[in-house]
Amino acid sequence: VEETLVLVKPDGVARNLTGEILRRIEAKGYSLVDVKLVQADRTLLTQHYAEHEGKPFFGPLVEFMESGPIVAFRVAGNRVIEGFRSLAGTTDPSKAAPGTIRGDLGRDWGVAVQQNLVHGSDSPESAARELALWFD
Ligand code: GTP
Ligand code: MG
Numbered sequence: 001v002e003e004t005l006v007l008v009k010p011d012g013v014a015r016n017l018t019g020e021i022l023r024r025i026e027a028k029g030y031s032l033v034d035v036k037l038v039q040a041d042r043t044l045l046t047q048h049y050a051e052h053e054g055k056p057f058f059g060p061l062v063e064f065m066e067s068g069p070i071v072a073f074r075v076a077g078n079r080v081i082e083g084f085r086s087l088a089g090t091t092d093p094s095k096a097a098p099g100t101i102r103g104d105l106g107r108d109w110g111v112a113v114q115q116n117l118v119h120g121s122d123s124p125e126s127a128a129r130e131l132a133l134w135f136d
Contacts, residue, residue: 003033003074004081005130007119010068017105018071021118024087024101030077034135038070047133061114072134081127084120091116 006025008018022032040048045062052058077083089096093106093116102116121127 001076001078002080002124002127003076003131004084004121004127005119005134006073006075006084007134008071008073009115009117009119010064010070011107011115012105012117013069013071015105015107017117020105021101022073025073025075025084028077028083028087030075030080030083032073033076034074036072036135038072038134039068040065040070042066044133048130057114064114074131074135081121081124085122088118088120093117 006021008021012018012021026032038044042062045065046053049058049061049065052061075084087101089100089102089106091102092113093102096103096106096116098104101118106116121130
């Protein structure tokens with residue numbers, strides 16, 4: 001069965017939304033396989049966001065991700081990689097559809113697009129790479 005990495009970003013943890021986000025994942029029928037509370041360091045985040053290194057938002061993004069604890073979920077399910085991306089909604093919470101995590105729970109629109117509550121792997125290759133990074 002397919003697996004993906006979900007991160008509840010520092011804004012989601014600080015706003016006590018970890019349980020609500022997990023509830024939505026489980027309600028969809030996906031299973032929690034492993035879970036971890038992590039204070040991520042720059043090395044981990046630079047590896048995690050390697051594809052964005054050099055982009056103008058890279059610095060602020062890493063700084064934000066370092067700003068507080070993150071909850072990492074290893075989640076399993078049929079077509080879970082694509083399925084979680086659709087549960088999360090589009091990157092910018094102000095554009096994310098109602099019914100999605102970002103669309104229902106996102107805040108501070110335009111101020112900081114990086115504060116969009118969750119991360120989900122975007123392909124089987126990313127999922128394998130990211131799960132190895134966050135869960136060894
Ligand atoms: P993730 O699931 O977090 O990877 O989101 P995504 O796949 O929807 O977005 P992408 O991988 O393109 O970007 C990674 C993260 O960088 C996003 O979730 C945002 O937090 C942040 N980000 C992306 N684009 C921008 C931008 O234009 N400005 C700012 N400030 N942050 C951005
Ligand atoms: Mg991405």
